[in-house]
Amino acid sequence: MEKIIILKYGELSTKKDNINYFIKTLKQNIGKVIEDVDFQIYYDFGRMYIYVKEEDIDYCLDRLKNVFGILEIIVGYKSNDLDIENIKNNVLDLVKAKEFNTFKVKTKRSNKNYPINSMEVSRLIGGYLLKNIKNITVDVHNPQLLIEIEIRNNEVLFYFNGIKGLGGYPVGTLGKGLLMLSGGIDSPVAGFLTIKRGVKLEAIYFESPPHTSDFAKEKVIKLCKILGQYNANIKLHIINFTEIQETILKNIPHEYLITIMRRMMYRISAIIAHNNKCNILVNGESIGQVASQTLTSMRVINEVVKIPVIRPVACFDKLEIINIAKKIGTYDISTLPYEDCCTIFVPDHPVINPSLKMATEYENHISYEELIHKAIKNHEVININIKEENKYQDLL
Ligand code: ATP
Numbered sequence: 001m002e003k004i005i006i007l008k009y010g011e012l013s014t015k016k017d018n019i020n021y022f023i024k025t026l027k028q029n030i031g032k033v034i035e036d037v038d039f040q041i042y043y044d045f046g047r048m049y050i051y052v053k054e055e056d057i058d059y060c061l062d063r064l065k066n067v068f069g070i071l072e073i074i075v076g077y078k079s080n081d082l083d084i085e086n087i088k089n090n091v092l093d094l095v096k097a098k099e100f101n102t103f104k105v106k107t108k109r110s111n112k113n114y115p116i117n118s119m120e121v122s123r124l125i126g127g128y129l130l131k132n133i134k135n136i137t138v139d140v141h142n143p144q145l146l147i148e149i150e151i152r153n154n155e156v157l158f159y160f161n162g163i164k165g166l167g168g169y170p171v172g173t174l175g176k177g178l179l180m181l182s183g184g185i186d187s188p189v190a191g192f193l194t195i196k197r198g199v200k201l202e203a204i205y206f207e208s209p210p211h212t213s214d215f216a217k218e219k220v221i222k223l224c225k226i227l228g229q230y231n232a233n234i235k236l237h238i239i240n241f242t243e244i245q246e247t248i249l250k251n252i253p254h255e256y257l258i259t260i261m262r263r264m265m266y267r268i269s270a271i272i273a274h275n276n277k278c279n280i281l282v283n284g285e286s287i288g289q290v291a292s293q294t295l296t297s298m299r300v301i302n303e304v305v306k307i308p309v310i311r312p313v314a315c316f317d318k319l320e321i322i323n324i325a326k327k328i329g330t331y332d333i334s335t336l337p338y339e340d341c342c343t344i345f346v347p348d349h350p351v352i353n354p355s356l357k358m359a360t361e362y363e364n365h366i367s368y369e370e371l372i373h374k375a376i377k378n379h380e381v382i383n384i385n386i387k388e389e390n391k392y393q394d395l396l
């Protein structure tokens, strides 16, 4: 019998109207991550089947663990022998080496010309196993070993409990978003959670050389490489924020520095999002974490853009965020000690309840439209290709 990879879909099987689109996108996403090997993919509404050479199976499993939209990844077996006596013996051969006390056989018969119906096939196989293996019983509700049989036109598939996939929606099925990515802990986690919902991300990073170093930028590039494993690469927009920040520092009362600085970041992000067909902004703001993340601050800052701003970690506490960061492999990079542009200009007493009127008034002291235009015109784009890294993490 040859080995075959079988995938069970996650939540996408509930999306009735566009299920086809979801599955096709998943197929494409899978095709991209295993493009280095020869493969064939077939699918129906219940499962996806990947045929690869036996020696490539482990490589493919490693890649598939990072693909959203997959609930379960199973290595199964296929045989071209549809004779029921041989099916029974094949199942016995496969399960003999396994340790279990309870089991259930579940048969799916897509080949409607097959003379025995699914219930009967399950019953025949179950009976055969009970006769040939000692100390096992059938448990239809909570079996230790679930034996699944699929009778197709020219082949029979056999498979058992698989490993958990990442779940979520296939990346790209929900369009594109722009992640405001700092070198901190929160924003990569916010990015991961958004990709999981099927949103393809680009990222934007604000740097302030020489106040921020190249190490800080390297850190963000590394974070993009990790996020890119789930996202099929990431386009990173880097904005030189120095002139804007220095102008703010010179002209704005210090307790409003952060408020105004973040309003500028939002304005620039909204324009970059628009120019790159991104429908949402995503960031790592968390309610109450710092002065700029009180509800009043969020309202005054958010006021400058119309585009929806999604804050996946808004209601998580720091420990919850850290736990996810550790699981997805961003924590060790996020905690490297390089300064971010937000931290270098932190005033002693940032305003906790900024007023929209004051913020607008202060801003009018600077010709920010011009500065924003210039920063966008000169911005740098890096297409981060994860293939060059060729290094995948062990995930969730
Ligand atoms: P993080 O929140 O990612 O841990 P942080 O705590 O340094 O980093 P905050 O000051 O909490 O960042 O900023 C809130 C959010 O604003 C960040 O999660 C990120 O989405 C965005 N942001 C902050 N600084 C930058 C930056 N230099 N470039 C891009 N986005 C940024």
Ligand code: MG
Binding pocket: 184, 186, 284, 285, 286, 289
């Ligand atoms: Mg934060």
